Amino acid sequence: MxxxxxxxxxxxxxxxxxxxxxxxxxxxxxxxxxxxxxxxxxxxxxxxxxxxxxxxxxxxxxxxxxxxxxxxxxxxxxxxxxxxxxxxxxxxxxxxxxxxxxxxxxxxxxxxxxxxxxxxxxxxxxxxxxxxxxxxxxxxxxxxxxxxxxxxxxxxxxxxxxxxxxxxxxxxxxxxxxxxxxxxxxxxxxxxxxxxxxxxxxxxxxxxxxxxxxxxxxxxxxxxxxxxxxxxxxxxxxxxxxxxxxxxxxxxxGNLGHDITKQLFAFPPMLFVASGAIFLLGVFTPINFFLTTCIAGAMAAIGFTIRQTVLQEAQAAVHETEEAQEEDLRSQDSVMQLLDVDPIEFEFGYNLIPLADAKQGGDLLDRVVMIRRQLALELGMVVPVIRIRDNIQLQPGEYVVRMRGSEIARGELYMDHYMAMGTGAEEPIDGIETTEPAFGLPALWIPEEEREIAEDAGYTVVDPPSVVSTHLTEVIKTHAHELLGREETKQLIEHLKETYPTLVEEVTPSTLTIGDVQKVLAKLLREGVSIRNMPTIFEALAEYGTMTKDMDIVTEYVRQALSRQISKQYADGEELLQVVTLSGSIEKKIADALQQTESGNYLAMDPNESQRVVQRIGAEAEQLMNLGKTPVILCSPAVRMHVRQLIERFFPQMPVLSYNELEPSIEVQSVGVVNNE
Known part of the structure; x- marks a missing residue:
């Protein structure tokens, strides 16, 4: 002690x-x-x-x-x-x-x-x-x-x-x-x-x-x-x-003495007024004239001294500001700062300022906080801080979402209207035709006074803040893999290391680099698979990371380790999963078109043949969507990632699963087959 x-x-x-x-x-x-x-x-x-x-x-x-x-x-x-x-x-x-x-x-x-x-x-x-x-x-x-x-x-x-x-x-x-x-x-x-x-x-x-x-x-x-x-x-x-x-x-x-002297003597003219009052008190009352004159003179002298000091400090501050501005212009750092790019930016026109202004009742900042928390739970990653600002170059009701300086989404809001959606509504209503920005559904902008009429008619009515927050959420989900860089991956690894130090030490940096781990996590996010279950992911990386350096293959093993999570995700809480399967001839055709190189395998299928396969997959998926169901493609593990690469450009949101990614408790029902005919 x-x-x-x-x-x-x-x-x-x-x-x-x-x-x-x-x-x-x-x-x-x-x-x-x-x-x-x-x-x-x-x-x-x-x-x-x-x-x-x-x-x-x-x-x-x-x-x-x-x-x-x-x-x-x-x-x-x-x-x-x-x-x-x-x-x-x-x-x-x-x-x-x-x-x-x-x-x-x-x-x-x-x-x-x-x-x-x-x-x-x-x-x-x-x-x-x-x-x-x-x-x-x-x-x-x-x-x-x-x-x-x-x-x-x-x-x-x-x-x-x-x-x-x-x-x-x-x-x-x-x-x-x-x-x-x-x-x-x-x-x-x-x-x-x-x-x-x-x-x-x-x-x-x-x-x-x-x-x-x-x-x-x-x-x-x-x-x-x-x-x-x-x-x-x-x-x-x-x-x-x-x-x-x-x-x-x-x-x-400052401390109390500094604050008292600074604030009490902040207005030198007031000292002159007080000095004059004390002097007049000595002139018109029996109080000792010599005493009041001395005190009045002292106060006037203090006021004059402080006033001169304030003027000198103001001139010195102006001079220092000018020198600092000149130095900034000559400084290399001021130019380097212009190179910084925000991970995510949300810009909006001046009509949408009430969305972000809390004084006008806007709750956009609170919604952004909830979006980041929601995505942390759903995706397992911390979304970077979203920079929110107005942009006079945009249309008054327009907003833009940028990622690392590039525009990735755009929309338009009517602040005094509500968005009404509902293809199965009982009766049509009048409004400004538009498209729901998050999912591309047809919608209408209706005045506020017609909200109850639209709801009674069977429409889903949403206010502008909910429209933009939903759009922002879906945009971030879609591009989450682009936000996960090596620095963000390192932070996730450090967080996992707090509770699983031995597991992390076995994987990185000896077996895999941070870049390798980042590639696997990004591939999972790209296909909508949450990376929140990091212990299971790292268990798979520790087991299969020593077998191959092809991160595409390692990702397939990780997906198989996450089979319970993936099965529940697409079965949507039910024990029955309806899928579109690939025929054996289609899978063989894809497998025969694989070319092996030093950097890994890639699909080298004839363009006309690949186009026909994509068209057949699209036709089967469309039939399933017409029934109100989400299309899921099911194929063998050997060709799963290549099928995904084949259709990703045309159907980016369509999940492709392999047989090894399904839990035994999940019953699979094939509602369509993609074949050569």
Whole structure:
């Protein structure tokens, strides 16, 4: 245990000793001076903090200091009543400070208690209560503000985490201060009670045990009691003042002295006005003219000096800004920053600004937060921060989604309309014809007052924020494999390493590189397979990564390891999976067209033949879609990835599964066969 921890423990033990064991007057003198020094140190630290959390230990320290002071009161009371003495410090305060007059000392003590109890303690207690309540009430808003800044790209994940921790610490601090302020209030009451006890019982003990007459006993014990009261109340006043300073401090750039001088003298002309008022006070009233003139002159001089300083600082700031701008223009870094490209950008026209403006009721930023959380659960990857901004070059109601600077999606919204969709609606309604951007379904933009009519007619009615958030979600899902680079893959691996260190060490970097792992994960995402089950993926990589360096083949093994997940995904919770299969002749034709090279296998089928295969697959899939079912292609493991490559350009969303990717519990029903005929 270090010296710091040991010193605090010894201090607590000392408090217990003072409450039980009588202490010599010399030790009492040392402890009293230590109490005054500690109180002075606390108030100086409180004045030099920039924000309350810099002195977060203050509530606990307040309790310890209060107990220490009360322990001293018990020890000094015991010494005064037992021996009619309390050491040099208390006698000095009783004789020198109040000039030996018990009545004067008593009046000074009462004034100190009133100032502390009625003014400072009462105010600090109220500020603590209000601060605690307002801090707790403001927590949800602050959390939303952090999420909004994070989604807008203003802050990083680490900065957001630090700000959230700060909010929690502020709530804990103000809650503690609300209770700790009661210590100071109780200390002031205890000081009054102790003085009354010392005076009354001092008179009785002085006359009965020490043989003093009433005048001598009153003078002796009253002076000692007042001295003891002043010795304890002065540190108590400093501590209560420190309490008020801490709870009334707001976050700033400097300490209390810096802020007071900066803000009090922020308007030099006001000093001239105050100077003139003081001067006129000396002219038209009997107040000493020389005194008022000196004070007025001093205030005018201070105002003039501050005004000159402000002008010089303003000129220097302008000069520094110009130099900094010139330096930026010459700096290579300023040019390099222009090369940065955001992973995802969402730009919109000026009519759509209310979507992102919380003051106008927009909740786009909150929706983006939910989109990132939803995709983290569905895809198993952390989608980068989406940069949201307006673009006056777009049409007023238009929006564009860009990925690494390139446009990947575009749409248009009517802010005062709703989108109505429903091919099976009972009766048609009038509206602006459009296409639902996420899935390409025919739709109508209808006025807000016709919403209920459309719903009654069987249409699905969606508001503009839901339209754009759904479109953004589907766009990110489609292009998720493009967002997963080596850096993002490394972060996923580091996260997995926290719980599966041995598994990660077996796979990378000895067996596979981060680039190899990234290729496998990207191929899974490209076909809509979630990579959230990283332990299973890495188990497959550890087992098959040493067998081949062809990441296409390794991906097939990983897919087979994820068979339960893939089966459930396309069976949609049912035990029956309806598929379109490939005939044996088609599979043989594809297998015969494979060419093996050093970099792996690739499909070298005759263009006309491949086109016929794609057309037959499309025809079978269309029949299945007409029945309202999602087409799934089922083939042998040997040709699965090549069939996927063959149809990907024409049917990018159509899943292709192999027999090894199906769980035995899933019943497969073939509803179509692709053959040569």
């Amino acid at each position: 270090g010296f710091r921890e040991l010193s605090v423990l010894l201090g607590v033990i000392l408090i217990v000793i003072m409450l039980i064991i009588p202490l010599p007057t010399f030790i009492l003198d040392v402890l009293i001076m230590a109490n005054i020094s500690l109180a002075l140190l606390v108030i100086l630290v409180a004045m030099n903090t920039k924000e309350p959390l810099e002195f977060s230990i203050f509530p606990t320290l307040l309790l310890l200091v209060t107990l220490f002071r009360l322990g001293l009161n018990v020890s000094t009371t015991r010494s005064i009543l037992s021996n009619a003495e309390a050491g040099n410090v208390i006698e000095t305060f009783g004789s020198f400070v109040v000039q030996g007059s018990a009545f004067v000392g008593l009046v000074v003590f009462v004034i100190l208690v009133v100032i502390q109890f009625v003014v400072i303690v009462k105010g600090a207690e109220r500020v603590s209560e209000v601060g605690a309540r307002f801090t707790l009430d403001a927590m949800p808003g602050k959390q939303m503000s952090i999420d909004a800044d994070l989604n807008a790209g203003v802050i990083s994940e680490q900065q957001a985490k630090a700000r959230r921790e700060k909010i929690e610490r502020e709530a804990d601090f103000y809650g503690s201060m609300d209770g700790a302020s009661k210590f100071v209030k109780g200390d002031a009451i205890a000081g009054i009670v102790i003085v009354i006890i010392n005076v009354i019982f001092g008179l009785v003990i002085g006359m009965t045990e020490h043989g003093m007459d009433i005048g001598t006993a009153a003078n002796t014990f009253t002076l000692l009691t007042v001295g003891d009261g002043l010795v304890s109340q002065i540190p108590a006043l400093l501590i209560s003042t420190a309490t008020g300073i801490v709870v009334t401090r707001a976050a700033s750039e």
